[in-house]
Amino acid sequence: MDPETTAHPHPSRRGVLAALGALTSAAAIGVPHVAAASAAGPGLDDPAKKEIAMKLVSSAENSTLDWKAQYQYIEDIGDGRGYTAGIIGFCSGTGDMLDLVELYADRRPGNVLATYLPALRRVDGTDSHDGLDPYFTRDWRRAAQDAVFQQAQNDERDRVYFNPAVRQGKADGLRVLGQFAYYDAIVMHGDGGDSASFGNIRRRALRTARPPAQGGNETAYLHAFLDARVWAMKQEEAHSDTSRVDTAQRVFLRQGNLDLNPPLDWKVYGDSFHIG
Template identity: 50%
Template sequence: MGLSFFKNTPMAISHKKTIATGQSRRTTFALVSSAENSTTDYQKQYGYIEDIKDWRGYTAGIIGFTSKNGDLRQVILKYQKLRPNNRLVRYLPALKRIEGTATHKGLGPNFVKDWHKVANDKRFIQAQDIILDQQYMQPALKAAKADNLGPLGQYIYYDAIVVHGPGNDNNSFGGIRRKSKKLADSYNQAIYLKTFLKVRSKVMRKETAHQDLSRIKTQQKFINEKNFQLKRPLSWTMYGDKYH
């Protein structure tokens, strides 16, 4: 199936407008933050860090970079370039050693305290934004552009890549997208996005931390409302909490 056929159907939506900038970016970040941090105030999440017991070690920052998959280390490497000899540099060797595991060895409470201490440093915030855009936002937008998806589809792709990672195995964003394109039986964008969410739901249920499918139900709600431009006002429920 080729989703480029969307551009020849009434459901086609221009991808010239993206969630990379402006209000669409702020809306997307607020939506993701409501799921990741139980608040729409995403700008205060750069200093967030904890072990959420999902076997990914520490989860930290605006979108939950983790010590296990290495993007948390990438943030600190970028921060080192922007502000050399910062207080997090000393943890780089430990982060490299534990990559791929859920251990805290070499990090611990001091790492958490130091992460909090640099939370308001503009260079630290910039480092997180750079890694976020490089590893998550741009890959999501590239895939959405290829599939001719508008802002809602872009947000759905971005949220998936944040949670599942940008890989190509069956449990990562690439695998979910690949299977969805095979299963979707229509070139209608709404039907495809619902298929994508159905495939993603099965992947999420494999993890204890993601048994609650609030983020999927929220995205299904926006599809049913035909809000493909992700225009405000928006109302949604995330893990029992109501947002607007």
Template identity: 40%
Template sequence: MAPTTQDVARPRILLLLSIVLLLAAGPAAASAHAQAPALTPVQRHVADQLVSVFENDTTRIRYDYVVDLHDGCGITAGRAGFCSATGDMLLVVRDYAARRPHNALRRYLPVLRARAATGSASARGLRRAFRTAWRHAASDARFRAAQDHVVDEEYFDPAAQLAGAAGLASPLAVAIFYDTAIEHGISTDPDGLPALIARTDARAGAPAVAGEGRWLAAFLDVRRADLLHPHNRARRIDWPESVGRVSALRHLLADGHLDLLPPLAIDPWGDHTFTLR
């Protein structure tokens, strides 16, 4: 549900620019031009469960989730909180249309294009019938594959690449960046993941200097501060309420779960413990 993807053609270009800027930052960053940390299928599943808890309050991957949260992002749906106002929902429905040309969501492509082009949070044209179609499509393996593909292309793969470029090596680091990419986006705006990485380097030094654990702790401090006081004024209502994401990730870091191996327990909101398996 990244807030800065109105132009859906830009994220990949911005990712490449972000990595170039990281590598140009100095010897420590340049030495970090390592391969993106690889996760096993088990570790990736745990990372996906983390995002699902934060986005949908369940360890089950909610392909069928769809709701209007009235948070300035329009309709929010699917496993990663894809939004009609930010462009990633358009990517999902467009991908699904390529996999299954005749589907009930295809008719909403013009509306989704218009919402993404202007960043409009209007739910007009995306109400009951759209939500019913989304829930019904979730039973189709091709629709689930479309959601998975957009998550990988727009969030997980860029997060892993940025982790490698920053000099991070642990699966937990990738999971932290992955969740940050989902919420903050990978654009070069002040709230985006690359900006948070740069601010952390300025505060703690590069991971090669600070050590991965200390650097990640500093990164989570930077992210928490950004959630409490985002540059994007539209997020100043809902983002402060999501600092539990950072608290849960901080506990995993403090407990030494850099390998991201289950079972892991998290309680982001202070009222329920989720077990990641």
């Protein structure tokens, strides 16, 4: 999606990313019988549920349910993370865009983005466009027409964000909504270890409630997690609009729709969305 067509150009997560393996180990959090705790019904990784998750995130990230139209999306949204692009908002300043373009170069040597790899390495950790302008956005949109690049975006989304979130959600005994709440949090905040990272949001929630795998009430725990998420969002001006929690995830929770079963109706940034 071209920048001028973005209805609400607003930021997504992105603290500097770190390995999520420690979060996804049931042993690391002392959870016995994880499989039994998370065995009731399909998880967010069920294809139909995953499609819902992609649409929910796209409603918040790009103000549309058409998440597959976002492979070509790229703009600098002024959040200090350089260019934000693609289906999950890979950022030139946080390392995940670099990882994506490296993967694409491995799969399609000599592709139109490969020449930008030295520049992406230089600007990693900054908001600089040095070596990227003036043609990087044009070339990103060209690359987005390539099915190989689209698949690379899907795979990096799953490796860095989706799969770790689902694993941790299942380890905590959460159903689809809880797994999605984890996913959306990792998408926005990453897990770089700062106070607003996913791991710290989860730890903050655990101070006041326990997840089902630890004998707690799922609804009470998810309210605690969403409270912690709102707190984290308000630590950064760019994330201070919490409607993706307040008028979306919290709505489903109050309805008792822990499996995200359609029909779903929600609002983000004042826009209404529906999945039938």
